[in-house]
Amino acid sequence: MGLGYRSQMGMVRVLFFLLAISSYAEAFYIPGWSIKSYQDNEAIPLLVNKVYSDSTQLQYAYYDLPFVCPPTGAHHAGSALLSGQTISLNLGEVLRGDRITQSDIELSMGKDAPCSHLCNKTISRNDLKRARELVKDGYVAEWIVDNLPGATSFVTVDKSKKYYAAGFKMGYKDVELSSGKSRYYINNHFTIAIRYRKAPGKDGERGGKVVVAFEVYTKSVGPEKRLADGCPADLTEVDTPMELYIEPNGTAFSELYPHSSYHPHEVDQDVEDGATLEIPYTYSVYWREDDKIEWAHRWDMYFMNQEEGHRIHWLAIINSLIISGSLSANVAMILARAVRGDIKSYKDAAMEDGKVKLKRKSRPGSSARTPKIGEKNGLGLLEQVGDTDNDADVSSDEEALEDVTGWKLLHGDVFRVPAYGYLLAPLIGSGMQLVFMAVGLLFLSSLGVLNPSFRGGFVSVGVGLFVFAGVFSGYFSGRVYQTFGGKNWRRNTFVTAILFPGLLFALVFILNLFVWAQASSTALPFGTLVGIILLWLCIQLPLVYIGSWFGYVRTGAWEHPTKITALPRQLPIKPWYIQTVPSILLAGLIPFAVIFIELFYVFQSLWKDKSGYYYVFGFLSVVSIILIITIAEVTIVTIYIQLCSEDYNWWWHSFFVGGGSAAWVFIYCIWYYLTKLHIEGFISGFLFFSYSFLACVVYGLLCGTVGFLTAYAFVRRIYGAIKAD
Template identity: 70%
Template sequence: MIRTLAMPLRWLALGLLLLQVEAFYIPGWSIKSYREAEQIPLLVNKAYSDNTQLQYAYYDLPFVCPPTGRRHAGTGLFSGQSIALNLGEVLRGDRIAASDIELAMQRDQTCNVLCNREISRDDLRRAKELIEQGYVVEWVVDNLPGATSFVTVDKTRKYYAAGFKLGSVDYSGSKPRYYLNNHHTIVLRYRRAPGKDGEKGGKVIVGFEVYTKSVGAGVKRNSEGCPADLRNIDEGFELFVRPNNTRAGKNAAEFVPEELEEGDGKLTIPYSYSVYFREDNSVEWNRRWDLYFVNQEEGSKIHWLAIINSLIICGLLTGIVLMILTKTIRTDIKGYKEASAEDGKLRLKKPKAKSEKGLGLLEQDGEADDGDLSDDGEALEDVTGWKLLHADVFRAPAYGHLLAPLVGSGMQLLFMAIGLVLLSALGVLNPSFRGGFISFGVGLFIFAGLFSGYFSARVYRTFDGQDWRRNMIMTAVLFPGMMFGVVFVLNLFVWAQASSTAIPFGTLIAIVFLWMCVQVPLVYIGSWYGYVRSGAWEHPTKTASIPRQVPRQAWYIRGPRTVLLAGLIPFAVIFIELLFVFQSVWQDKSGYYYVFGFLAVVSAILVLTVAEVTMVTIYVQLCSENYHWWWQSFLVGGGSAVWVFLYCVWYYFVKLHITGFVSSMLFFSYSFMACCVYGLLTGTVGFLTAYAFVRRIYG
């Protein structure tokens, strides 16, 4: 059993080492240097908001400058040309395309007119809706998202928030007034390129900032159409069509209609931009993403608090498990070599002249008490508890044909999760690898079909299953099919909103291809090897033909009570770290979660905690003479998923300000899917730990 605990402890030690690992770029990977006056492509991506889950491609917005299709010299890109995306980028809603904005290294541009966009009544209403919902826009230069720059309260540190606002709302009057940001000041920070490129005059970009202004139509402009004085703008660009004096009366300047009326004509929006290059030697190229990691230095103290909290809980559980192993169980079996249960009595046979040392606790030698052993017909003592279940404890569970595929899928998810956390903690998956986390996750999940089939087949054969091909199909289809079905239904709602969050039909076909043509064959290979070549796990005791009657159980180990009570402990280990994850995923999309070293440690502690909670719970159940532990171990291991989902519900009502039916449905659906993944993963950890524990004490 000590060996059973050793493996999670090794993972915990590895996680503590990962705390010292900082995000880094693989040397020489994706470094791009520019010569003076060399063209730099500016790409537009999407608009998104912290108040909704719907994203929109930038060029799908009806009130922005449409692409002209002009070719950019030196870049080979046409304005409006879509950039090839990886699977992760598509799934996260990215829709990147080349823009009409011209950038040349170290060439400042005081002001350029981009376009004069004429919009209709519906377009105006759409712009107001997006501004009111707090949408921000993401542009990309040299793989850096355009950022809004902020300074901490003590004015000692600058940090970035990805994206910039579409506009603002003024609520000071009787009715809200909407202002559109139609001038963008682009600041590109650069420094000398490292290595030989720098010696040849190459420069690398280390910062991309965008500052917005709302410039009214009545502002004085020069002959090119640019504002004459960008520093002194006293009138913003308000989103409404100013009526003539006849309709508005004397207060035409203060007239604010509720909406644009038919016949009022169209509104023309003048867009312009400025470009400035600033040398900044204080930021290394491989540290240029640090400014996007909002408040992580301050949050590190809370992360350490989460780890200390987790270690305390895990330490208490470890003490309980060791007490069970070193005192309770060993005391229960002291002096026994071979036991058989009959009529509530534990009877012992005479010791053999030459005995072998058993591997299990029931077979451990008790030489000091050999003289106290009685004859076969003599009852040594009245005994109840786990020792009476040796003929029933390995009886195959009901619906074992369903449990085996779930365990297989859980192993698949466990392999994927370990790979993602390790690659992220080591810096391979970093923010510069846009969409890399999702792409690698899908790839690892597909490849882990081998492990899914193998473990599912071995568990299935251990349950005396006969049709391993049917089990293989269940393993390959059950969990992935459920996830795909939910995503497809959600996609229909998102498609109706014309959002870039919707997965394109071609991408859905590609996912189905990967599922059916890659994962299913891998599951088949793993199932064949696990069922035919490896076979079932051998049990240390034989199962009786007649099942033993289970006595009435205490209230705390009946039904879902055990699952909920046991699930509280793993949830207490992770709930602080969950707050940071939720904040990054749902509340602060302009920031980046990138403290995977802490996450790796908390995850290792979580696995160890789930294993120990499951062992204690199953031991208590066996002591109550209840041998139905197979499903119970799986449910207890995944029980904290219920509390995580309740935490999601609390977070939605207390922390978030999501509006709209579709966005709320997406939140709860994605949260439910994430909790299913988490529950399946931790349930598998609990099942395998309990199986190893039971085999050990009965072996």
């Protein structure tokens, strides 16, 4: 059976071993591919990336904003790029909306610059409106130095620890208490604080230094009281901040709005009357040596505010272990005893004088006829054999076997080919493709190979694993397809390679059109779309073909322990909790309870804290292992109950039961959107639910494949055990 007490205890021991090493895997952190050290006064490039907000799903390239200092195109020491040139990005960086560009801000190792003038940017009323919208939505900007994002520092409530939040505010909003009107201010002075220490090894002996922290503090400084070079006369005490407001331009404005006061309505402020506003931008640079931060742990400051969640992560692990352990005990006790008891009782009753005879227990009101001797009726466990004239023996055997019921009666139908099997086979193949990708990502992330310093690495490696896992997709799809009796394996190969990836690409392309219309950096460039299509058609499709050929032609179909009868048996009326939709929802609730707590942190990293990074992949890996075990056990219990109800349509049911928790995850997405997020606007909401739906489909396909393969192995095992003896 494979479900005995010893095997379950062995599974638990392996799980605890993985749990023990997860803490070490989490500590094994690779913050970058190589350490970059700098000598005194050596130039260090500062890169600008994008702006983003927790209130919207739309991101924008920093230099696309009309109110910031545009790049001059000049060459600065320390970089091979001209100002305004974009560095080469990997696929993951492009997909996450990064647009990393060389800036005009100059940094030199260890050299302070109390104030430097960047530019005077003149903006129109339309540009001013755009600036107010971004400030109102709480947009933050991301700059990069030595692969570290510029951060705003915070302290814990007890002021015992300091932690970082990537990015800095573009501006702030203030509301007048007397009038209740809103005023918007732009942050136009940047204080850059860079912490460094002596480089490890021989580089440090030669005077090399490494960057261990990059902080950005902003301030809004009005145009008054400035020196000849454009810098503020006093940065410590600012009397007037830089307000995003343009006074009415003489008669043109007064004729349109004669009754407007100093602060007219925001709609009135946006009237294009030719007036402009000049915003002076300046920056300061300060270098501070800090021996408390190791270069290998310089990213820890970005995770410091999440350390308090470690206790909750452990509670999530314990919660998952309790749920899975309880379910494992039930599976071991109920199924092991019940199935073995059924098999034993069947053999004691059926094996008489070397003949296997079986009668289906009669049901009141059943219209099923009594089969003739030797007829394949699809109702018995094995074909009846014996002397056709021995009617008396059959009658006596019927009395002896009248207690044989349930799943033992489905011998001739349990492996009957399911309806729409030509769709189920490609789905199973795509599910195995996702399983391989997910296992690879979790393994590499737990080892620290994929980490925040490898910008875009998680997505890039994920796409690569998905493409090259086409071999597994083709293999399992081809083999399942032949098991279902399919003849045209090339058509199945084409469907497997096109169905899920094609739907995925079509949905992403449609969403990309909406993002394109908003001029967001999240929109995929045309070249990237062409590259994805080439990866899909030129690499994945041939790999799916190779895997399908090997699975269909070379390996062949899985053999079943019983034969299929000519006529299908009549299906009984099932209780409500065994019917398709209720059983899927009830069975899916248990795996959802396993991942519920960890799901909160994943959502927080993806949606709420876009500036943050999810990093506890050790915990996530353990929870994922428990999830797979739970899905397997829930599917076995559900399919066993279905078979005991004499319903042999378990193929699709096992797939949907395995992926049933995806429905609860989507419900959780709705709850999270309504209670935890502050997303505004139709486009942002549409993107949230579209991406959430897509993620739930991927999750459901992955888990459904696990459920299907588990149920298939279970059904083959129990019916093979009966035939074995």
